Amino acid sequence: MATMNMLQAINNALDIAMAEDEKVICFGEDVGIFGGVFRATSHLQEKYGKARCFNTPLVEQGIIGFANGLAAQGSVPVAEIQFADYIFPAFDQIVNETAKFRYRSGDLFNVGGLTIRTPYGGGISVGLYHSQSPEAYFTHTPGLKVVVPRNPYQAKGLLLAAIRDPDPVLFLEPKRLYRAAVGEVPDEDYQLPIGEAEVIKEGTDITLVGWGAQMEVISKAAELAEEQGIACEVIDLRSLLPWDVDTVAESVFKTGRMIVSHEAPLTGGFAGEIAATIQERCFLYLESPITRVTGLDTPFPLVLEKEYLPDHLKIFEAIRESVNF
16 A cells, blocks of 8 residues: 555556557647646656657647547547646537447447546646536537546546546546645556445435545535534435436435535536436335535636535535435
8 A cells, every 4th residue: 555646546557558468558738748737647658658648739639539539549548638627628629529430430449548527626726727627518418428537546546447437527626636645555456437426425314426526525514513413424426427316216215315415507407417317216205305505607616616516514404404304
């Protein structure tokens, strides 16, 4: 075991994948000698050469188009989009090419080896163009997988699983936790299952569901609730496409209440999909309405970032309202 932050865990996963398989290639804006804006790919070019870790032009559509081509001919590309906010120029390539490659050919060819890494979310005071959470746009796209880790251990195991997965994976990294999240991570190669949620705290009164950086906030809210005798069950989805309906439903059968929290705006956010599905599954077991605690339906503000983000106090208030409904 080694103590790593999330960036070190991601770098370690890339190092292991590239050492194991020479077809694994890393590229994106400034990922070469510079190591990317957050240094996630530091020293990989030194170790594996400029043919396997290199800079691209500042053209996101080109990065993913190039990645699709590499994956179609058998390479295992790991493409970095520098900020999730800038993934939108590549939206057409991802949803109309990456996601549909296998289906449109009747499985004669595919781009299943492609992984797209990108940092998402707020919390580091960088304003509206570097703080968005665009996961819901991509969960509407059959043919993709969408994965979000919450800590260094999860980041390494899920990234290795994503790189080796037979389907293209969008891997969203919570940049607020890049250096803030530190934990024990095995030195060796390991994978965590994509599509399986993790119950990180058991409880009987209410189910709290989230992913990525929001899990830290949800856990703090659960601690406040526990001080008032409310036992929260906390679930990290880890994967949004596919998402683990059965684990969440089983929890709500037990607790009768659920809160879903994410940083993205309320309208059209993935919490709405979760709430609708669980309402269909668990309607006769619900003791109170399913509640969403999310970001606001505004562009992401700079000076009002703390007011925008769904923090532990907002979630705690929602817990109290649900339990006392």
